[in-house]
Amino acid sequence: MNERLKVGIEIATVTAKGILFDARMYTNREVVKKKWFDLAREQGEWKIPIVHIKDYHEAILIISLKYQEVSVATRVSFEKKNVKEVEAYYDQLNQLKQLKKSITKQIN
Template identity: 30%
Template sequence: MQLKENFQLCFATVTGQGLLFKNKIFTNKTMVKYGWFEKAGKNGSWEIPVLYCPIDSVHIYLFDIETCEVATAITPIVTYPAPLIHAYHDAISNLKIHLKHNKSTNKRHPTY
């Protein structure tokens, strides 16, 4: 359904991870306050109507008879593969060794 100002009426799904809409997760303080995500995790997901504007992919609007609230997209937690994490830690360790070595070398041979 097309609304004024290019807003569209659609459905989003309340899940245990958050409010799922167009492959993004949204949340707001009301959803957290009333435990929507915990309820969806225990009892299963459900759909709610939302308004959104295609040029604003960060916000959607939840409404009822008396109020309208904004929900904001959140960044999901990214899981990095173990080899990448090990490589990162190795690089940091090597950098620390290099800096420590340079610091001790500079103490023995000060530059004036």
């Protein structure tokens, strides 16, 4: 059987709430670590190239030209979730990262 994946290269938008592509939001650990969503909130949204599999909406490949990386971002469903709760989650996550960094500096 000769099955081929149908993929496309498109443009997504980095927003304060996630990576927006085809009316869906995506995220991954690296973009959270690099604070892309905070930067989008503070400095404005920007466009990034992505690769996606046609008719598969659970993940996309993010192409970061700045960091010369390709990474997988998974779909985030905001159904039944309050956007403020999601933002609070990201804020708490960033606070924990800052705390970890502070503790690491004190230990070293």
